[in-house]
Amino acid sequence: SRMEDSIKKTLADNPVVIYSKSWCSYSMEVKALFKRIGVQPHVIELDHLGAQGPQLQKVLERLTGQSTVPNVFIGGKHIGGCTDTVKLYRKGELVTMLSEQDIN
Amino acid sequence: SRMEDSIKKTLADNPVVIYSKSWCSYSMEVKALFKRIGVQPHVIELDHLGAQGPQLQKVLERLTGQSTVPNVFIGGKHIGGCTDTVKLYRKGELVTMLSEQDIN
Numbered sequence: 001s002r003m004e005d006s007i008k009k010t011l012a013d014n015p016v017v018i019y020s021k022s023w024c025s026y027s028m029e030v031k032a033l034f035k036r037i038g039v040q041p042h043v044i045e046l047d048h049l050g051a052q053g054p055q056l057q058k059v060l061e062r063l064t065g066q067s068t069v070p071n072v073f074i075g076g077k078h079i080g081g082c083t084d085t086v087k088l089y090r091k092g093e094l095v096t097m098l099s100e101q102d103i104n
Numbered sequence: 105s106r107m108e109d110s111i112k113k114t115l116a117d118n119p120v121v122i123y124s125k126s127w128c129s130y131s132m133e134v135k136a137l138f139k140r141i142g143v144q145p146h147v148i149e150l151d152h153l154g155a156q157g158p159q160l161q162k163v164l165e166r167l168t169g170q171s172t173v174p175n176v177f178i179g180g181k182h183i184g185g186c187t188d189t190v191k192l193y194r195k196g197e198l199v200t201m202l203s204e205q206d207i208n
C-alpha cells in the first residue's frame with residue numbers, strides 16, 4: 001500500500017525514526033532520551049496528520065505487531081516502545097546500535 | 105456550573121480520585137501505584153465520556169491549573185499528575201496522606 005511504502009522510505013532514509021504523539025508523555029520521554037544521547041531522531045507526530053494519523057498507526061501495527069506509541073526504529077529495525085528503548089539504553093545496547101548507524 | 109458541582113461531589117465522596125485516560129501510560133502508572141499501596145482509587149476515564157471528556161478536562165484545568173492527565177486528588181486536595189504523585193510516594197508522604205483519609 002502507499003502508506004506502507006512511505007513508512008519503508010522513511011525508515012530507509014533515517015537512522016532513527018520515532019512515530020509519536022506530541023502530547024503523550026511516553027513519546028516525550030523517548031524523544032528526550034535520544035536528545036540526551038546527542039542523536040536527532042526523525043519524528044512523525046501522528047496527532048498532527050489528521051485522519052492519516054490513525055491510518056498510519058494501523059499500518060505500523062500490521063508491520064510491527066505494535067499498536068501503541070511511541071514506536072521506535074533504529075537502522076530500519078523495529079526497537080519497540082518507550083520501555084523497550086529505555087531498557088536497551090540501560091543495558092548499554094542502544095548506544096552500540098546507534099554507533100553502527102550513519103548518523104550525521 | 106453543573107460539571108464543577110459534579111467534580112466537587114466526586115472529590116467529597118471519594119478519598120482518592122484520579123481523572124485519567126484509559127490508554128495513557130502515565131495514567132496507567134499512577135493507577136498501578138495506588139493499587140500497589142493497596143488503595144482503590146475512584147477513577148474517571150475521560151476518554152469514556154464522549155464529548156463530556158474534553159469539557160471535564162477544561163473544568164479541571166480551571167479548578168486546578170492543570171490541563172493534563174492523570175489528575176490526582178487525595179482527600180479533596182489536588183496532588184498533581186503522575187510525576188508529582190510518584191515524587192510524594194518516594195518521599196514517604198503519599199502513604200502518610202492516605203493514612204489520614206477514611207479509606208475502606
Ligand SMILES: N[C@@H](CCC(=O)N[C@@H](CS)C(=O)NCC(=O)O)C(=O)O
Nearest residue numbers: 026068069070081082083127128129
Ligand atoms: N510499554 C509501552 C506502552 C505503550 C502505550 O501504552 N502507549 C499508549 C500511549 S502512552 C498508546 O499508544 N495508547 C493507544 C493510543 O494512543 O493510540 C511503551 O513503553 O511504549
Ligand SMILES: N[C@@H](CCC(=O)N[C@@H](CS)C(=O)NCC(=O)O)C(=O)O
Nearest residue numbers: 023024025130172173174185186187
Ligand atoms: N508531568 C505530568 C505530565 C502530564 C502530561 O503531559 N499528560 C499528557 C498525557 S501523558 C496530557 O495530558 N496530554 C494532553 C491530553 O491528553 O489532553 C505528569 O506526570 O502527569
Ligand code: FES
Nearest residue numbers: 024025026128130
Ligand atoms: S498518553 Fe500519557 S503517557 Fe502516553
